[in-house]
Amino acid sequence: MNPNRPISEVMTSKLITVGPAASAHHIKAIFDQNEFHHLPVVESNDKLLGIISKQDFYKVAYVLSLQTTGRTWSEKEYEVLRAKDLMTEHPLSLEPEDTIGLAADIFLANQFHAIPVIEAERLIGLVTTHDLLLYSFNSPIVEEWP
Structure with missing residues (x-):
């Protein structure tokens, strides 16, 4: 592996994104229907506002389940939660x-597993x-990491 190659050669460029007003129900559906674990939150001009990890989303869902009195109440809370409330x-x-x-x-020094790539x-x-x-x-050729 050549560590000096640009990330543009390995990054995923076909992304599914949501706007800041996307509902928690919509976000859950996206995670349920896809195998990826990170969902960028963008404005209409593709300006990055934040990112939602699947792990963070389900952590919020778990905490919500502990703080509410049941499924019906949790469902009502989901109606209010938006991407802007869930994103980093x-x-x-x-x-x-x-x-x-x-x-x-960066991955080795931190506890996250996705980095957005921004241009202009x-x-x-x-x-x-x-x-x-x-x-x-x-x-094809695995080079030694310096």
Whole structure:
């Protein structure tokens, strides 16, 4: 693996995103219907506002279940919750020319598994730990990490 290659070569660029007013029900449906674990929250011009991880979403759902008196009440709370309430605001981001090695260092130093890729203030992709693993193990020549 060449850690000096740009992340634009490994990032996911076909993204599903939501706006800040997306309901918790809509977000749950997206996570249930797809295999990914991170959902960017963007304005209409693709400006990144935040990111929702599947783990964080279900953590909120669990806490909500503990704080409410039952399923009916939880359902009512879901009607009120929006993406802007669930997202991590101002997530760390990278640019497409940043390196795979930099992304790997960030993943190793932190407890998250996805980094949005921004160009000219627009979300253009997402690089995940899965993307780096896929690149590492599909690379024809595995180079030593410095």
